Amino acid sequence: MSAQLRALAAEICYQVIDQGKSLSEALPKGQQKLPFAPDKALLQEICFGVMRQLPQLETVCQQLMDKPLIKQLRPLQFLIYVGIYQLKFLRIPDHAAISETVEAARLLKGQNLTKLINAVLRNVQRKPELFDFCQASSAVQFNHPGWLINELQQAYPEQWQTIFTANQQKAPLxxxxxxxxxxxxxxxxxxxxxxxxxxxxxxxxxxxxxxxxxxxxxxxxxxxxxxxxxQDAAAQHAAFFLAPQASERVLDACSAPGGKTCHLLELAPALQLTALDRDATRLQRVTENLERLKLSARVVAADVLDTASWWQGELFDRILLDVPCSATGVIRRHPDIRWLRKKTDIAPLTVLQQQILQCAWQLLKPGGTLLYATCSVLPAENSEQLQQFLAQQSDASLLSLPELGVNSWQILPGEQDMDGFFYALLHKAA
Ligand SMILES: C[S@@+](CC[C@H](N)C(=O)[O-])C[C@H]1O[C@@H](n2cnc3c(N)ncnc32)[C@H](O)[C@@H]1O
Structure with missing residues (x-):
């Protein structure tokens, strides 16, 4: 079982890093193969850990192997990372971590590599100096991709190191x-x-x-x-800021899986709430959450931009726009995001966000309010997005956020133990 667990961890890490699958897709499939809850938890712990420490694990391997394993041997390269991660970061006895990892190599058809894997892990055990990264690049020191480090250094000259440190912590429940x-x-x-x-x-x-x-x-x-x-406390601020009243007409334009939809209804159950999302599979979760919490809404699978396909012609009193974003604020909960998200993803995302904002604005009643939200820490998706919108939309102005008295709020990961989030509340002139 233990060797199977290590082999599963290696395969999952391979699927995420080399094949671009998300951990939230790959991990549950692996966990299904393990009958016992503690093993499922250990599998998660190892996969999350390898994602969090990947550059350092790679650097250690570079010092101990002539070259990394390639092609069909890639899962075995990840198995070596899994082994090193256990030795350095988990309270598993060294002999068990090494023998189970070597045994896992056989399960991954790596019989010929068991000696090599054993030697690498024994070296890691003997040489703590391998984990001295003082002279390494900041990507290795902080275990994040260089492009993201550059972006956050520019945006937060005082706080960027704190952000990366927070991203390495386990998020609270x-x-x-x-x-x-x-x-x-x-x-x-x-x-x-x-x-x-x-x-x-x-x-x-x-x-x-x-x-x-x-x-x-x-x-x-x-x-x-x-x-x-x-639900993270940062995300819980959305419904609080939008503050829906009694039986108002409210649109949650990007609603799946429905965390904020349900919160809006918990605040005001008589709302006429339309919960929209273009992803019908994710939208199923909205329906399930509404049922579990005994709430109701009009749930619609549609692209918000294609108003002809779903809009019934009546303007909304309030709109929640929790737009698709880089998710760079929630890396501590989803440590794979730092590797899956690429610098080139950001510009197309900002275009889509601006389109959604412009489109939703047309559906808002004069005198109505719209909450713009992202789980991003990148100014391009947040403050700069707002600046661009306000420069074009003369009937839009920023409202101060309830209880905070500021016009927008960039929560950084770890602040008050919350995820990174951005909020701005817009008012449409009557
Ligand atoms: C940040 S998530 C929303 C999370 C959700 N508000 C919650 O609290 O559970 C963004 C969502 O926007 C949806 N989305 C992206 N583009 C869209 C579009 N053009 N129209 C409608 N939904 C869209 C995605 O499918 C995704 O579910």
Missing amino acids: WLRVNQQQISPDAYLKALDEAGIAASQPFAYLPVAIKLEQACDITTLPGYAEGWFSV
């Missing part, structure tokens, strides 16, 4: 209490009675509850009853 089912205070009490330590860090956002320790959410009080959802 945040819950959003479904206030239609239970009050935040009553839920905190239920957690306390179950012996689960939790806090309520935002006085103005009492539904946001942070657990001291990660756990299996299905074991938390009220899981089956829909008392809570898992």
